[in-house]
Amino acid sequence: MNKNGILASESFSRGRRHYFLDFKLAGNNSNYVQFTRSEQQGNGSYKRWSFVIFENQFEDFISAFASLFRSAAYQGKGFVTVKQLHEEFKGEGCIKAMPPELRPREKMATSGRSEMENSELLAMLIGSGSPNESALKLAERILNGAGGSLKNLSVMSVAELCQFKGMGIAKSSTVMAAMELALRLSAATPVRYKTVYLYKKPGRPSGFFDLGN
Structure with a gap:
């Protein structure tokens, strides 16, 4: 680090213009990035312009640069704002964009859980998708990765679930918890209740009963 506090620096030039990225x-003790443009004037002096991006803005x-480059990829469609792109992806990938009768929660409320597809139930556990993919599409992708088998899905680890793009530790843990409850339910021994009958023996005063089988 030099006396100006520069930890790393890059520079390039185009004719009389020189650019510095420090x-x-x-x-x-926080970090920041400084962009500087230096341009030689007609009298031989240099004029400088700088702007700074602080660590909490990185x-x-x-994210803004990523959105800008994505917008640039749509040049053939004419001018497209970042907000318009976000709404477009959201409209394509969001469950809310689906007809109400096809949304998992609404379908369960109107048709009952027995009418739900495995992917729809899994999507309800996942909760949310991403701007490019709905929770339902993510659920379908995970089931395909499990060979369409709930048994295979039930033995997946958090690390294996997290390998699917869009699945983090929180979503994977929720799915694993549901699978574990299902496994415990299937392994539980049914409780058998003994039937007890009440009857009145001959000669007993009214109101007295014996318990018998």
Whole structure:
């Protein structure tokens, strides 16, 4: 690190314009990125422009760049804003965009759980998908990965479930918990209740009863 607090630096030039990208250490020990453009003037002097991105803004800045590049890929469609792209992906991949009668929760409420497909039940456990994929599509992909077998799904580990894009530890743990409850239910021994009859013996006063089988 030099005396200016620069931890790393890159630069390039185009004619009279020079660009510098510096990763720096601030006085409070936080990091920031400084972009600088330096341009030579007609009299030989240089004019400089700079802007800074602080550490707590890194994630937003990177996300903005990713959205911008995605928007650039749609140049053939004319001008498209990042917000329009988000709404488009959301409309394609969101369960809310489906007809009400096809949404898993609404279908269960109107038709009952016995009418639900395995993928629909699994989607309800997963809860939410991503901007590019609904929870239902994710559930179908996971079931396909399990060979369409609930038995195979029931023995998957968190690590195996997390290998499916869109599945994190929280969603995977929820699915595993449901599978474990199903396994315990299937292995439980049914409780048998003994039938007890009440009868009145001859000669006993009214109100007295014996318990018998």
